[in-house]
Amino acid sequence: MDSQQLETENPNHCYDVLEPWLVETMPRSSLRWRWEMFLNWFHWRGKIIKKHIKALIGSSKRSVKNYRTADHVKNTYGRTWSSVVWPHPRKPKSRKDRTLAEWNEKGLVLTREGINFVHLERVMKVVDLTKPSTVLEVGAGMGLNLLTLSCCFPGTKFAGVELTAEGVARAKSVQEEDTLPDVIASFSVFELKDRTAHKTIDFRQGDATRLPFDDNSFDLVFSRLALEQMELIRDQAISEMVRVSKKAVLMVEPFADFNLEGQRPLAIRAKNYFSLSTQDVQKYDLELMAVFGNWPQKISEGAGLAYYHLK
Template sequence: MSSVPVPLSSLTDALGVTPGQIDELLEPFVSARVSRFDRRWQTQVWRQRYKVLRRLWRAPGHQGSLPQGRSVEVVQAEYGDVWSRWAFDRYDLRQASSDATPWLWRGQRLLANTLGATRWRQLLLIKAIERVRPKTVLEIGCGNGINLLLLACRFPDIAFTGIELTAEGHAAAQSFQQTHAQLPEHLQAFAPQPLADLQGFRRVRFVQGSATELPFENGAFDMAITVLALEQMEQIRARALAEIARVVRSHALMIEPFRDVNRGFWQRLNVDRRNYFRGSIGELADHGLRPQVACADFPQKYILRAALVLSERVNQLRG
């Protein structure tokens, strides 16, 4: 396993994304900016810590032993339930600041709706795609398809494909395509940048399947992306990374809770208790993906942090 550290660079240098752009996209989702000693902040932080400790107490043996792990069946059941209840009107900016999840950003403590992250991460995906300029893109673990539905309207000349483990997430994405002639106004407003084709989302191909057996040929896609999908794949980490490297021709973009950015006590304990992804950025090279840039200077959840890593496939496949 590779132990070569990968230095973090800034989003501005890597992708041209400025803190001001993120601030603007996040603002509708912020319910409060607070101090460390604010009662609301303390309440939410200790609520998250309690959830971590509760998992520790309930773990088998609970004297330092890890839980049994997030098997495919566990993830399928958990997220199947999420996507069966999820509605796309949740992305409406008019009801954006109704949550109080603790976030850290530029030395500030924010209580904000987690959907704000979906919005500014969309900008990161856009900028990475503009840098790589792919013709075909695969998202692994696409959930209800929100990332691809918006990206396809921004880049109508790119062929997008999404693969999702759960039948519920796959059905939600397909149902959206079948019931809308063009992108609804609230999703147009949610998009971080102007859209080129409001019907582009209808051309996304959605597939149900597992990251360990991607039903695609070698080098089928110029670019693969994951957004907090590997987070759920610790038990199958090596197989999933190998499959991503197999089907990608050129680049892979991952926004995931890499070990490099989760070194704090509570972050490490949360990752261990949830059996989340514990791979390092440097480890990607062991799977044929050479990191080009890595960034983490964006809003971070208090309890689980992420890094953006753009990797180049070693020995790129030629068309």
């Protein structure tokens, strides 16, 4: 598979996927959008300054570089996954719980989950093109990606590893349903070939640095916005993804090449997120085969899709 195959034929393709979440669009050159950008810059600059002050008066562990420890991530996501309603009810479009993104010349106001589905749709395209028999997601959260993928590709065996017990419990609770709940199904752009296939996913609680699988267990190992949480353990986590893969690794992450402009470098630093470029990742015995990023990018965090073969 190459980058060309990941491009979309329909130039409005992303708007079709985003329709349920798109609150409004405006020109990026408009005063309103520039004001939004200024507020966002102010927010992230403030966060960085706060972290530096905390580090000065506290221990170095609280500095910007050190705070995203496994315990911090586990507690934060444990709380997140136990507090959200899952499956999400289809929310009314709202300006409150919003994400700001840019695509081409447009500024987009989206309700929060919108970007997830744009990413998931391109991950599905990769699975459709490469036809793996076995797929593992690392950092699977509440299972959004795998629950949908499994029903679209019922011939493929899916597994997921997630750090938090709460995320795994939420994913498994959906597996108790006889068919994939309507609200999850309604967000899939790909045809759901078997609405019962979600029951076959092997969800496990585990740590990306010690994946509970033998070497070469999966045709494709992927992560979506999960390595971003693992900057302090990044070497072990990616080495493990490579170890359990027999062919390919796919990442949808905030690669440095998608965070060069605007407020993105500031926000990525403030969060101590993934700092490598799509090219840099090749140092883990991977060869970059395809890159995609022609989708709306959050103004505080750009993300790209990179597909690698094992060297």
